[in-house]
Amino acid sequence: MIGSEFVPLSLTPLLIGIFAAVACALPGNFLVLRRQALIGDAISHVVLPGIVVAFLATGVISSWPMMLGAAGAAIVAVVLIEAIRRLGRIEPGAAMGVVFTSMFAGGVLLLELSDTSNVHLDVEHALFGNLESLIWLDATGWASLLDREALLGLPVELPRMAATLLAVAVFILLFWRPLKLSTFDEGFARTLGIRTGLLGLALVIAAAVAAVAAFDAVGSIIVIAMFICPPAAARMMTNRLEHQIAWSVVFATASAIAGYVLAGYGPLWFGGQDAVSAAGMIATVSGVILALAAGFGPCRTRSGAPQGG
């Protein structure tokens, strides 16, 4: 493929897809080990009411207010989940289920009650995003990467997703030890003076930030898949958390690249006419990787499940 075609049309969606996948997979490792993986699903649902409220407040479809609305909704949801879990003594999964379904339903109601029918807020966009449309028209080839004017024309999602990935990675690197410790043995971590409640909340907020940024660019399907599939597949490749994180990054990147290419060219290879949704294909590839890891990964057998009492 030549640069003059690849750079403007495929480079930016590919990079955004990779950044989004990795940004979700990184906190996903801890969420899966803490049996909180559902939180990714929850966050990507509660984003809808946040976006609707932001639209009602500002009256325009524009990125920043919607990002803020989504982030606000995610934080409200996280706090509600914690509150219901603690006050209602309900298991975390059920608390999440209650919160995200009712908030999503509230979002749909708001959407119906308000006059948003004439603007482009629809379910398909929420699910699949529009990765393919995030192209870089100012680019003419690889040389454009060094051209300041062309760089200004980059889709805003690219720097935003890159910054999100960086923030999530820095958070995990900085708090690596307490995160690992409190995920493995929360009681012991507390005796060392680690504020485990606060750290758990910070992890969920990091996941929420990744989810909201990724949602904006690539839709919720990728978010849900990337929180769970690469970390779960990575767990079956190794028995060390450090290596698991590395494998999850490899799997997330591979899913993004393979999914994007397959979505664009797969149908043609099989005699079809049109390309399929890149987001959908990326999520599918990550599922296939998980299935392969579950079938052939070297560390599939589990022996140390917690005993009762």
Next chain:
Amino acid sequence: MTVELAASHGRRPEVVVPENSPLTIRGLTVSYGHKPAVFSVDMTVMPGAMTAIIGPNGAGKSTLLKAALGIAKPLSGQVRVFGKPLDRQRARVAYVPQRASVDWDFPTRVIDVVVMGLYRQLGLLGRLRASHRARAMECLDRVGMTDFADRQIGQLSGGQQQRVFLARALAQDADLYLLDEPFAGVDAATEKAIIGVLKSLRAEGRTVVAVHHDLATVRDYFDNVFLINAAKVAEGPVDTTFTAENLQAAYGGRLATAQVDQLAQVLA
């Protein structure tokens, strides 16, 4: 109501606190839901000795330990570690949780778990040096587990897992060791290894407090006992406190016949 009662209970004339008692608890009440799990408990742990916390299932033994460590939140009461609040003494306290309280499928190796005991030395970003690794291996050696350093923790037997937890506590190099059922479900060799280590800790002048469930071994293993059934029943040296009357008071009708027979032999 409960809180009030506990608070007034805690205000009674103070028992004399020995200087530098490693762990002093006054008027401690902890509650899950409405029923207090630990009710208005006073405890004074003797330095350089081994103390067993004994009581029937659900008597609040683990909860007492967790409250002393700041893991469980008390409704009322005071905890002093070497005469100061726990927050300023964390480096002097080591903890061995119940083995079943964690997921042993967690992707990590034996040596990594022991290194967790060095967290307060390493801090957030301190580099793990060869000296830290050597220290962790030394602790594994003390529990006879050096050969397993690179194993994934899920591949260990129950007894081996318990030894790894003990090694992690040894890495903490503390003055007060709090253990939750360290002998639960372990093989005989492990039990021997663990008690050997605990006795060597005592010989070094450190203090050991363990939740213990096997009444038959109390006399052999421990210097002091603390009997609890939500409220404190008795506290003192094994010779004078580990008596049939106190056990009856702690266990009530719940002492199984087999245990009674076993005890009759021990106490005879």
